[in-house]
Amino acid sequence: MATSVSDDDYMSDVFVSTTESVKPGLLWGSKVREARSSKQRQDANIMNRKRKVNQKHLEQSTRNSGLNTRIGESNIGFKMLTKMGFTAGCGIGLRSKGISEPIDVNVKTNRGGVGLDSDRKRKLELVDELIKKRSLKQDEERVLFREKMSNLNSERLDWKDFNLSQMSCYQLDVGVGKTESVVPWHWPDEQQEEEDECELSVQDKLLQLTDYLRDEYFYCHWCGVTYNGGRDLGVNCPGSSRRDHEGDDGE
DSSP states (O other), X not given: OOOOGGGSOTTSHHHHHTSOOOOTTOOOTHHHHHHHHHHHHHHHHHXXXXXXXXXXHHHHXXXXXXXXXXXXXXXXXXXXXXXXXXXXXXXXXXXXXSOSSOOOOOOOOSSSOTTHHHHHHHHHHHHHHHHXXXXXXXXXXXXXXXXXXXXXXXXXXXXXXXXXXXXXXXXXXXXXXXXXXXXXXXXXXXXXXXXOSSOOOHHHHHHHHHXXXXXXXXXXXTTTEEOSSHHHHHHHOOOSSTGGGTTSTTO
């Protein structure tokens, strides 16, 4: 005698296989409809944005095509202008000195006020001007800084050359039997009894001391050589300053 499913034991495999599986964590009922509706709204928004972008590009390309195309001779407006004496390519007006091309069309594509674009343009111009001024000021400050550092470096070199020239002057003067310097600051650590009203700069002192050594002993501090007379000094010495000796192998 055949038995039906309803007569089987509820713990049997037949009963379990005919029961619909409900997995935990799945959305049912109102949550499923809400998720489906949200997905549809997102898809619709994406499609609308794409449609607006495509429409905008289409309008722009159509507008540019129309503005770049000259009015044909079959156009009613062109025929009216021709009857009033207009010639293609010439200016309008009684003496043909007016404009020869149509006025440019500035299409407004946003929802801002009429003067908003000009106000933004003015603000951008002010910002650009401020940026240029700031850039020029920074460039000037860089140039002044380089000049200052160059002057400091030059002054350090002058002090170095002056101190070495003092040592050379002392040795040469003592070597010929002199017991004191011609000028108090020609020798190192020489105390000047009377201060000058206008103190000389280190550049002026170095220049005077260099001339003294060259005229008195035919000696060049940068060459480190005592030459055999003024002719030998003038021919073989590059000059009387550090700059003259910068290309020399000895410095």
